[in-house]
Amino acid sequence: xxxxxxxxxxxxxxxxxxxxxxxxxxxxxxxxxxxxxxxxxxxxxxxxxxxxxxxxxxxxxxxxxxxxxxxxxxxxxxxxxxxxxxxxxxxxxxxxxxxxxxxxxxxxxxxxxxxxxxxxxxxxxxxxxxxxxxxxxxxxxxxxxxxxxxxxxxxxxxxxxxxxxxxxxxxxxxxxxxxxxxxxxxxxxxxxxxxxxxxxxxxxxxxxxxxxxxxxxxxxxxxxxxxxxxxxxxxxxxxxxxxxxxxxxxxxxxxxxxxxxxxxxxxxxxxxxxxxxxxxxxxxxxxxxxxxxxxxxxxxxxxxxxxxxxxxxxxxxxxxxxxxxxxxxxxxxxxxxxxxxxxxxxxxxxxxxxxxxx
Numbered sequence: 001x002x003x004x005x006x007x008x009x010x011x012x013x014x015x016x017x018x019x020x021x022x023x024x025x026x027x028x029x030x031x032x033x034x035x036x037x038x039x040x041x042x043x044x045x046x047x048x049x050x051x052x053x054x055x056x057x058x059x060x061x062x063x064x065x066x067x068x069x070x071x072x073x074x075x076x077x078x079x080x081x082x083x084x085x086x087x088x089x090x091x092x093x094x095x096x097x098x099x100x101x102x103x104x105x106x107x108x109x110x111x112x113x114x115x116x117x118x119x120x121x122x123x124x125x126x127x128x129x130x131x132x133x134x135x136x137x138x139x140x141x142x143x144x145x146x147x148x149x150x151x152x153x154x155x156x157x158x159x160x161x162x163x164x165x166x167x168x169x170x171x172x173x174x175x176x177x178x179x180x181x182x183x184x185x186x187x188x189x190x191x192x193x194x195x196x197x198x199x200x201x202x203x204x205x206x207x208x209x210x211x212x213x214x215x216x217x218x219x220x221x222x223x224x225x226x227x228x229x230x231x232x233x234x235x236x237x238x239x240x241x242x243x244x245x246x247x248x249x250x251x252x253x254x255x256x257x258x259x260x261x262x263x264x265x266x267x268x269x270x271x272x273x274x275x276x277x278x279x280x281x282x283x284x285x286x287x288x289x290x291x292x293x294x295x296x297x298x299x300x301x302x303x304x305x306x307x308x309x310x311x312x313x314x315x316x317x318x319x320x321x322x323x324x325x326x327x328x329x330x331x332x333x334x335x336x337x338x339x340x341x342x343x344x345x346x347x348x349x350x351x352x353x354x355x356x357x358x
Contacts, residue, residue, distance in 0.1 A: 098216065173248075187220075187226070295343065301324050
């Protein structure tokens, strides 16, 4: 039987071989990048990455889980994309937000990250070409849609949705206080606060002063230098700003999930599992919305989301944000758009991308 030193020697040999193979892989990546750049093709290919992961999961053996394969290869994909073309990823910051965590889950540690303090700023950086990709929240299964993202999708028509990420969201209650009775002020993003109301009530914290912050990461930062305070935030934010965790997973809904969008400026090719997002505006007349929905029903298209949002420049007039199964290039989708237009509806395509809810 081999001893510890013998086993470590074997691991060293395997590590040497892994590095050689990774270097060889990156040589091919560089050639692919040169071809893509000369053709003006997008570097980020979510379907190709998903296909690779699915193929490797079938070969993972006993000790590598699906999550482990994803963690390893999303990092390899990130390195590969940066070799093809250096990447800048803008996200709703500051560092330590759930948007930051979602961005890193797809773009890895090696990408350049640009934390911004508003969703509007993320869209502006994409329009200005200061970033190639943007990551913003679009909806939460407890609190609903993120209005600022919907408004920006309507305003910044050059920006398109190229992918989506569904991420489990767990909130922590963090504080420098030794006793919960010492806490007088709670910092949090309003959505985070509203997702933890039962915890606050159960622990006698409902009467504490609530100060809204632009992000849960900023809440942790404020709590780190404010006496007799606490924050509702992610564990990553608590670690970054070195605020002790008093309670973990305090959200009322333990199945709390947030959907994030990856934004850029290109159109995805069709896959066999696509989703499309549009913005639609109907006549302000009885039956207009019914006619819009009928166009999709007649063409056998399944809607997965319908959200109304007021047009702020017009009193009591709304536009509709719709997600449905299918791709903009599908024949039945084109026919549905034509039918909707014929009935007086205006449709703006926001992006077609692979369904991320798996």
